Amino acid sequence: MTSRRGFIKAGGLALFGIGLGGIPGFLADAVAGTKTPALFKRKKVLVCIFQRGAMDGLAAVTPFTDEYLKAARPTLFMSAAKGSANKPLIDLDGRFGLHPSMSAFETVFREKRMSIVHGIGSPNTTRSHFDAQDYMESGTPFKKGTESGWLNRAVGLLGHEAATPFQGVSLTSSLPRSFYGYNPAVAISNLQDFNIQMKGNTQAVNMTAKSFEDLYDQTSSGLLKETGKESFDAIKMLQKIDSKNYKPENNAVYPNTGLGNSLKQIAQLIKMDVGMEVAFTESGGWDTHFNQGTETGIFARNVNDLSESMMAFWADMGTLQDDVTVMTMTEFGRTVKQNGTGGTDHGRASCNFILGNAVNGGLVHGLVNPLAVENLEDGRDLAVTTDFRGVFSEVADRHLGIHNDKVLFPDWSGKKIGVMR
Template sequence: MNRRELLKTIAAMSLAPMSTQLFAAPASQHRFLVVFLRGAYDASNLLVPTSSSFYYEARPNIAIARPGTDSNAALALNADWGLHPALKDTIYPLFQAGEAAFIPFAGTHDLSRSHFETQDSIEMGQDLSGSRNFQSGFLNRLAGQLNTGSAMSFTDQLPLIMRGDAKVANAGLQKAAKNNVDERQSKIIAQMYGNTKLDKQVEDGFAVRGEIVQNSKAEEAAKSMMAGSMQANNDGNRDAITSKGFELEAKRIGKMMRDKYALGFIDVGGWDTHVNQGGATGLLANKLEELGRGLAAYKAEMGSMWKNTTVIVISEFGRTFRENGKRGTDHGHGSVYWVLGGGVKGGRIVGEQIALTPTSLFQNRDYPVLNEYRSVLGGLFARAYDLNAKQVGQVFSGVPAMDLGLL
């Protein structure tokens, strides 16, 4: 290798300063994966308020029909809610088996409706009225409480949510799997950094890459699925993969979470649907179908560890309850969180809820936030990892944990 190739290789490894310390998670430890949908997905067409006549008045072109015999109708969950039909073969069976639940009216009290500002706010998990530390994400603080070092961000760069004092690994699985550095070249690079401050960091970086490449060898035929799966850095996507590449990524994540990591993070972009969002079919439906397939693939890869696994799907905010003039939806407020897992007491819609009428909307346009995300997540973390109130307080200061009875 010449010098230019060497520098490109080192840069491609994405060895973040805080992203080393790789330890195997204890076999008995709970696995928790956070899936962040960047761009703010339309929760009202995911979890359909089928008992609300106002929903059908507000969305004359994009509403999902009430449950019935039509294949494009919502899938009945209870008397008030239905599920988007694109998830019929993936998430709906999990709900029926009691392994999936939904939390409507969830989110942050941040009112900026800015993708980047709200994403940052959620990832930090700090009090909105106090000073803010952009080097302290709530999953990093949780990793510190777990004290195992077995946390991993499956992203090219270490996201804000994973920044902090705890050592957290990060690697974008798509780029790492395509890296063409062979064993001889890896040794050359490692020798260059021997007996330096970066010695351990480079060693651990190659360990992560080697594990990824090994896991991906059997998936060479599926690499074509990745074409175009990286999202441009606009509309709040922050270079997250799109839903099109999520299924293959989820398989790789499942293998690594099953065997090594107790805590994981992945983001999926492309959810900003201002124009031609579609209803039972179309843009959003396709994305939900791809996301569902990815989550089902993750479950399959977890195998017997699925019973000791929780997945939560969140987004920075929801979207307007009424459709706009371009048959899409605009930036909103409250959202719907998904909670999946083999140990989840699901088959339910949980948390505080209200009937959806013109007078119950927040600022006459959005879902209100009735289930604050730090309280919701704090309750899940406490149950998953048997954390006491003081430990939860180290993750989310000043916010009482909300126990929804899901774990």
Template sequence: MKFGDAVLRAEAAAVQSENAAVRDEWRSLNEAEEAAEDGRGVTRRTVLLGAGLGATTLLTSQFLNVRASFGASGTGTLIHVFLFGGLDGLSLVAPANDPVLAAARPGLVLPTGGSIALARGFALNRAFEPLKKYLDAGELGFVPGVSDPRLSRSHFQCQDACELGGLPSETQGRGWMDVLTSRLGPGTAFRSVGVGSTLRRSLVGTQGALALRNLPALAINGDAAFAPRTAEAIKTMFTGLDHPAAESVEAAVGALALASRISSVAYTPANGAVYPAGLGDGFKTLAQLIKGGANVRTAAVSMGGFDTHSNQGTNGGHLFTLFGQMASALRAFFDDLGDARKNVTVVLSSEFGRRVAQNGSGTDHGHGNVVTVLSGQKLSSSLLGTWPGLGTLDNGDVPEFNNMFDVFGTVAQSRFGLSATDVAAMFPKRTFKPITMFA
């Protein structure tokens, strides 16, 4: 034991020595930066590049832009779920006993006997039965015929536009949820989170969103026994320095500490909630963060597999299975949140819909689609927005009856109490027209 103590003391002394050297380097850099501001020869860019060399292991882009007070108050959470591949919305929600659908897709219509009734004569795929209690409570609704004139039938073009809130040239490549986050004011390092191996395009921008697979993945590498001391040593290195990176480090260390605290105890979902694998794993992580006090404001999750050119299986099979996974994950999430769900809204959308007519056992790329909304704020109906019917198609597609960005903007505005100016900033080339969605 004495030998072990001696080793620890030696390591501590080495860390202190390294800290002193790094702090001296930062002081020199600070002086150089001040000299640059006074016009004495060193540019701010040179200073920041030099500073980055001493902190690259921690100061990633995930933390550099936080500038936040840890533990700030929040006004709820908006979660966007992107369904990759082009969801066939008519297989999820459709007008019941519609003659156009019966003629164009006889093998893919929703069955009259087994579907779930919605408002205005619509039917919901029975795979969504796990969410029936939230449908009955007025917390689940659907917006049909959703699209935007700028969307093509290209997966990549549409995915970009949907996540950016317009074309790249219109948005400067900044995601609409990143702009939304900037409108919500300061918060914790977890105020904007993308659950997955990469950050969703909708969260890319200036607000330093975190990308994580799960909470344990956000940790200091190395022996867990030394993690707290390592974090404290890193924080000490930057304490008392008048430099933006010092704030970033403080926020980063705070994020690590909160993630460690939340994940240190085995998580047991409340109210008997059981998360399915896949999409359910992402929602379980978000439930841990929300219930753990991380003050998540915006979050993004994704699910793939919706490019159903064949073997679609609306009433059983591939697509039916995906719908069941979606519904089970959402049910577990809202069950687990309990009363906390009143402050949470989930929006699910895809890059485009499918053509009205089936093509063999599947459907091809189309236009108008359905957006699903699950919210602790009571909705005005189970079927939302405008629906004039399928009497006139858009070149064989569901027409755009409701603009996608009006739907997103209405949800964000209601969730956070945004002004029309705030919404306009999220979708710069769209004249915002609110939709009646909430009671």
């Protein structure tokens, strides 16, 4: 049976989650009187989006004055010149141009609430999707057997015990490598179905339970038992949330895509105040070997989805924007030279996007040298000039207050580049 305190806390959670205009005073007072942290207490949230397949950073944010790139991509190169037959790139700073299908990003970039890092990547030179993703998610690019992921370690470095099992949440069908480890993390494929997968979490139980009570009773130790009965009361209330009829704030319209739907559900969880501090989701289809396209085509569709989904989420956050930072990542970039089928092959460096009110925005950070052959890695790829760990650690440090790089990214002792204020 649900305890009275559990019901009060979960009831407040449900009322807030379905947007009934705030929590009644008597419920707020009741929650404030409990010994555990209120579930609706505000926390900073880091949202990470993994672009699986390796995004072409040179097409997303193009150094359009580079004549070497223009020669290397005779049918893929895009210009920022106005009045041409094709849609021009969005000139960001006289050197870099944003793909026109990412026009949703222009306003926040001009407002200095988005920063871009170019030339970012892994020091490991593998061009294997699987290996590169594994290294980036573990945060140990030269250690294959690392048990934990960097986001799981980030959860452990937050400086307080988890009040709920939702401290780290992935809106994916299974737990991503980033969340493997000993700290609380769950994967939720869909809030409507509320299916939780625990594979990869060494303290979670790899089982299918008929109910959350069954799962609790069958777990004698580890993550689920430690969360306590009241967390399961909250979970049961979460199951009753009408996520299907959720109405975003500020007339935000999410694309009806996997990424759009995942970010919409992350927004719901943030507003429900379930104790989430690190969120993860992913976007696929970035492996553009064939018919990549320019202003139209598969790449244009993908970057449009990314930008429109992120900006819908940002608008939906409304007054909560100070509490949220969104960061993208991709395992590597694409070759400077296009291939014979109108695409690009596996490369090295790419770029990423960081959205938030505390970013050092309105700038394209990092170093991109002229794309002459002598400046390319292996004579073919945009060189990695910024280690991804330097950016990820700076965002985690500044936004989540994590100040232990030795644990977050073992074996890394590099410099941060100033992507956060």
